[in-house]
Amino acid sequence: MTLLIRPAAQADMAVIAQIAATTFAEGILPQRDHLRSNFLLVAEWHGAVVGFAASFLTRSAAGTTRFELDLLAVDAAARGRGVGSGLVARCIQTASASGADSLRALARTDNLVMSRIGARAGLLRSACAYDLYIAEATPMNAPASIAHAAHLVPVDTLTYRGIWLEGGLSQAAVDLAHHRAQSQQRSRIGALVPVADAPVAALLTKNGFVSVGEFCWWSLRL
Secondary structure: OOEEEEEOOHHHHHHHHHHHHHHHOOOOOOOOOHHHHOOOEEEEEOOEEEEEEEEEEEEOOOOOEEEEEEEEEEOHHHOOOOHHHHHHHHHHHHHHHHOOOEEEEEEEOOOHHHHHHHHHOOOEEOOOOEEEEEEEOOOOOOOOOOOOEEEEEEEEOOOOEEEEEEEEOOHHHHHHHHHHHHHOOOOEEEEEEEOOOHHHHHHHHHOOOEEEEEEEEEEEEO
């Protein structure tokens, strides 16, 4: 076979970092055990690493385990050869073996490549589109009141350590996310907001969050 999908090894990290920098304009975090925490897979084409997939596990507010396919990248010279599809297929196998209840991937609504790959792999696209809001964590004292309806999800990805805000968002939840990020040395806070939810978008904007585009979920129950 000319295409091989396998778990990444430490020797692959330099190539993974190069592909990530070219594709996402982001560097991978140094001095982190990415091989253990990111279900890191690579694709070899004729013996050379030409792509990778990085994933991790999260827990929903309901207690279910989600396999988050976070990053999927293929070197430009190797595209159109089924590399991305091969990586996603192996991610589904890995997710099933991990005991996760579902697999999901967040992709821009205009990402036609991911749309094709996801549909072929049996993933379903969310009916709702979301604006992704990002803020850099800032120092904050413990909020006076922490009563809120949100779910705060700590994430350790290939490129950042952060907190995701899910569920009912409020000022108390935003304040707590900043405080928790500071105490846990996390740099980024993210929130997905349905495109029609103007009040929550206004709340996040008031707190320094910036929209980075429109996204949808691609998901599969395992």
